[in-house]
Amino acid sequence: MLPPPIAIRVATEWLAARARWQPLEVGFWIVAFAAIWLFPDRHLILTEIAWLGLFALSLDLILGYAGIISLGHAAFFGLGAYTAALLAKYEIINEPVLALLVAGLAAMALGFVTSFLVLRGSDLTRLMVTLGVALLLRELANRLGWLTGGADGLQGVSIKPVLGMFRFDMFGHTGYAYSLIVLFILFLIARRLVNSPFGLSLLSVKGNPLRASAIGISVDGRLIAIYTVAAGFAGIAGALLAQTTSFASLEVFSFDRSADLLLVLIIGGAGYLYGGLIGAIIFKFMQDYLSALTPQYWPFWIGLVLVVIVMVGRDRITSWTAPFRRIASHLNWRALARHVAASSSERR
Amino acid sequence: MAVALETINLVKRFSGIVASNNVSLQIAKGARHALIGPNGAGKTTLINLLTGVQRPTGGRILLDGEDITSLSTHERVRLGIVRTFQINQLFNDLTPLETIGLAVSERRGQGLDWWRIVGSRPDLVAEVVEILERFHLADVIDKRTAVLPYGKQRLLEIALAIACRPRVLLLDEPAAGVPEDERHEILAAVAALPADVTVLLIEHDMDIVFSFADRISVLVNGALFVEGSPEEVARDPRVKAVYLGEEVADA
Numbered sequence A: 001m002l003p004p005p006i007a008i009r010v011a012t013e014w015l016a017a018r019a020r021w022q023p024l025e026v027g028f029w030i031v032a033f034a035a036i037w038l039f040p041d042r043h044l045i046l047t048e049i050a051w052l053g054l055f056a057l058s059l060d061l062i063l064g065y066a067g068i069i070s071l072g073h074a075a076f077f078g079l080g081a082y083t084a085a086l087l088a089k090y091e092i093i094n095e096p097v098l099a100l101l102v103a104g105l106a107a108m109a110l111g112f113v114t115s116f117l118v119l120r121g122s123d124l125t126r127l128m129v130t131l132g133v134a135l136l137l138r139e140l141a142n143r144l145g146w147l148t149g150g151a152d153g154l155q156g157v158s159i160k161p162v163l164g165m166f167r168f169d170m171f172g173h174t175g176y177a178y179s180l181i182v183l184f185i186l187f188l189i190a191r192r193l194v195n196s197p198f199g200l201s202l203l204s205v206k207g208n209p210l211r212a213s214a215i216g217i218s219v220d221g222r223l224i225a226i227y228t229v230a231a232g233f234a235g236i237a238g239a240l241l242a243q244t245t246s247f248a249s250l251e252v253f254s255f256d257r258s259a260d261l262l263l264v265l266i267i268g269g270a271g272y273l274y275g276g277l278i279g280a281i282i283f284k285f286m287q288d289y290l291s292a293l294t295p296q297y298w299p300f301w302i303g304l305v306l307v308v309i310v311m312v313g314r315d316r317i318t319s320w321t322a323p324f325r326r327i328a329s330h331l332n333w334r335a336l337a338r339h340v341a342a343s344s345s346e347r348r
Numbered sequence B: 001m002a003v004a005l006e007t008i009n010l011v012k013r014f015s016g017i018v019a020s021n022n023v024s025l026q027i028a029k030g031a032r033h034a035l036i037g038p039n040g041a042g043k044t045t046l047i048n049l050l051t052g053v054q055r056p057t058g059g060r061i062l063l064d065g066e067d068i069t070s071l072s073t074h075e076r077v078r079l080g081i082v083r084t085f086q087i088n089q090l091f092n093d094l095t096p097l098e099t100i101g102l103a104v105s106e107r108r109g110q111g112l113d114w115w116r117i118v119g120s121r122p123d124l125v126a127e128v129v130e131i132l133e134r135f136h137l138a139d140v141i142d143k144r145t146a147v148l149p150y151g152k153q154r155l156l157e158i159a160l161a162i163a164c165r166p167r168v169l170l171l172d173e174p175a176a177g178v179p180e181d182e183r184h185e186i187l188a189a190v191a192a193l194p195a196d197v198t199v200l201l202i203e204h205d206m207d208i209v210f211s212f213a214d215r216i217s218v219l220v221n222g223a224l225f226v227e228g229s230p231e232e233v234a235r236d237p238r239v240k241a242v243y244l245g246e247e248v249a250d251a
């Protein structure tokens, strides 16, 4: 018994629409790349936004898609940062892109090992376990002072030109272009991943692990996989920080960093990939603006924002952007094309 | 008689309660086997044990003679043991299209594909749509499961299990909560299963049980109480006394 081709066409079209690029997305990336030429005097903060956005994208993969909450994501970020800084300092790998990959792999290895700690337990246990792992790593880096420079941080790191051609400069021109390209490539991978059968199975594991396992999905396997991948993303974000600032310190592992990250993702909204990026933009510019105004009140403002967001999106921390996302997803190419065609014919 | 699924002295104890008490049950290949018993008899617990959702306190479970007691739920699904839930267990934020798609890609071993976009395999989409049409879900393929009427959700609950192509299907009160006039869709789908699929049905409605089953086991207080053909069970005075009471007398 074969279904009529029309039903299959409808289904195929609906599924294809899930993964289709929306105009707003394309616009987002055009603006991001145009900023290389448009805002040369803002490249330093844009670089920070790029790696913070990547870091938040990593958290989104586990929180927004697999439902794993973490207060210790800085563990992977920090490992990536130290790996990249050490590779450069001791001239083990001089080419930044290669060092970036190695830093990502190191963070993935740590992610894989620690993923077993987050497989079970409530959100609260996960918060505590992830927090604990990050604290442990920070202490480890502190103790290994001969290697990491301890509390002083890793001094005297010099980063060689990217691909042997593009030298890092003090204005962040190279840094921004480099970070943005890395972010974009990893974003494409993440986008592919969440729109794949694997990505769909993550949503099922997040939504109802009992049923997911009852249709043959290895819940643990999926969680281990995405936690490992996300750790790699976070490690690369940390490596970008180390490479664009030629420095790594214990602060990369700090609790504040993990907590801010959660805040960034909450500001932008979890579960649609852009939340981390948008959150990073808002967070960094707000921080820049508010701390220029009144440096000592920055924590107050950020606290206020947090309370407001949570009150507005009371039921779920991920949900407050839902109306905007609905609008965005209705704005698909065809509708827009029809709209433009209609309005231009009206004008004639 | 070839046995598909078998339990040997299966015990499940919760603090204070013995939910499964030395259950030794054999389900024949291709059987239409019904499991009945009063509320709290341990029927759902038995399915939880058979599918690995819960671990038995003691005893063993065999599939085609192989011990599967230590396998996890998803491993058992791969061996063909699939269940439905008494209370719907669905993916509220996903559509029926996505839900059935999940089960089908998992069954085909494509659930880990991360480089391919969902829906890019025409044969897979065709199979998913065929299942959705069979279960009268074609008109709601793109609606969020959470907003579907209960009857449709119940159909999706059953369709999702069928999409796993079970060799042994365990149905936990599939018609529960479905109005009388919508039940036939679910029952027709169950009746239309290939004859070689082994089915264990838990059901309170005796009309359904007796029209469906070729074998009936009665569970009381966690223990197997009576087992036999529908006629034997219907005639058994102990069953009448303990459980069926008036209903069988009427039948």
Ligand SMILES: Nc1ncnc2c1ncn2[C@@H]1O[C@H](COP(=O)(O)OP(=O)(O)OP(=O)(O)O)[C@@H](O)[C@H]1O
Pocket (backbone or CB within 6 Å): B014, B015, B017, B018, B019, B037, B038, B039, B040, B041, B042, B043, B044, B045, B046, B086
């Ligand atoms: N997770 C659990 N923890 C503690 N006790 C449980 C648990 N699950 C079931 N029980 C108890 O075990 C007994 C059997 O429950 P079960 O759900 O298997 O019954 P049932 O035969 O499916 O009943 P019903 O017809 O109402 O669905 C009940 O007394 C129940 O309270």
Ligand SMILES: [Mg+2]
Pocket (backbone or CB within 6 Å): B043, B044, B045, B086, B172
């Ligand atoms: Mg039950």
